[in-house]
Amino acid sequence: MNPKSSYTQLIKSEAKRLGFLSCGISKAEFLEQEAPRLEHWLKKGMHGEMHYMENHFDKRLDPTKLVEGSKSVVSLLLNYYPSETQNTQSYKLSKYAFGTDYHFVIKEKLNHLLHYIREEIGEVDGRAFVDSAPVMDKAWAARSGLGWIGKHSNLLTRQVGSFYFIAELIIDLELEYDTPVTDHCGACTACIDACPTEAIIQPYVVDGSKCISYLTIELKDNIPSEFKGKMDDWMFGCDVCQDVCPWNRFSTPHAEPLFSPHPELLSMSKEDWEEVTEETFRKVFKKSAVKRTKYSGLKRNIAYLNKRDD
Structure with a gap:
């Protein structure tokens, strides 16, 4: 097995052990297709008062500007679908917010994964991202074969739907890259x-x-x-x-106690x-x-x- 292949398997295996739903990898490069879409969306003012979306346009589209020398974007999904439901006579809260803030939960897992990569492979430079910087997480997850972008603009998979968080490790290590999957929304609206x-x-x-x-x-x-x-x-x-x-x-319900x-x-x-x-x-x-x-x-x-x- 060549080094790229063995490193890739090692990372995916550890991601699974840490509780991630799935892991996909793509080459760190400029998001050419997403650039005009993002520009049009911003020009139309569809970001409302989220003015931070206008900042760092180039960094949103090019991970090498976020992590110098980066070669790979490792995308990870973490299930948050709850087994519990709210009182039906209640005001409603999005399922992702039922438990501990996902930023804390995922960041710890990502730091473990990055530490593991450095222990097993050697000196690897990289950063973990959980909504913490201008990273187009859904675009990278789709590129990495973890699902397709649905008509509601969320990432979708045939196996488990869309109730999961997306996070990334951007690292300066060359790996084997996954390929995108096809869109399965069909005529559904x-x-x-x-x-x-x-x-x-x-x-x-x-x-x-x-x-x-x-x-x-x-x-x-x-x-x-x-x-x-x-x-x-x-x-x-x-x-x-x-x-x-x-x-x-x-x-299917998650198995993360902190999301209870x-x-x-x-x-x-x-x-x-x-x-x-x-x-x-x-x-x-x-x-x-x-x-x-x-x-x-x-x-x-x-x-x-x-x-x-x-």
Whole structure:
């Protein structure tokens, strides 16, 4: 077995041992196809007030500008699909935010993987990325054969759907590269038809400024009145386009204890959320991604949902 092949198998085997769903590898090079799409998306203002998306345009498209001398992008998927569900009479929280913030969980696993690579292979320079820098994670995962970009713009796989996080290691080690898989969305438009705010303006194009996840998390100002009655009781994030996707019937519960939700989160009703105190917020969302919107942001979202019939 040649070194590239043995190193590749070694990395994929360790990734599996660390609990990653799958691992794919692609050559670190300029994302030529994605460049005009990203430019058009930004020019149309579909990033809303996420002004950071306008920064580091070249770095988003070229990993060699993020990690000098980089040769490979190692893409990894980590399942977060929960076995538990919220009280049906509750305001809704995106499944990815049920447990401990994924940034902490995945970063630790990535650091373990990078340490292992250095121990087994030698001096390898690289960086771990979990939403922490301008990396187009879905594009790299698709290039690495881990799935295809669906009409809702999320990565999809026939085996397990789309309820997983994507992360990367960009390293200066040449490896064997995987090839992309074919698109299996076919004529299905379930995600487009189901989006409460019509954010999926055409297949494969999402107007981020209309997305419920953006409105409840990223938007710091008041939620525009045009979305009243269209938020479908989502107080943090939104899973509608994934919930209706036929490929997600193959989703299986994760095995990561840190992603288990606080018991109170599952039992709380709308009334409980409307009266939630900052103390309860801190207790239920300790180390949670929900802290990103802060207590004030969650209260704003809940208040907005209460006004839907105005």
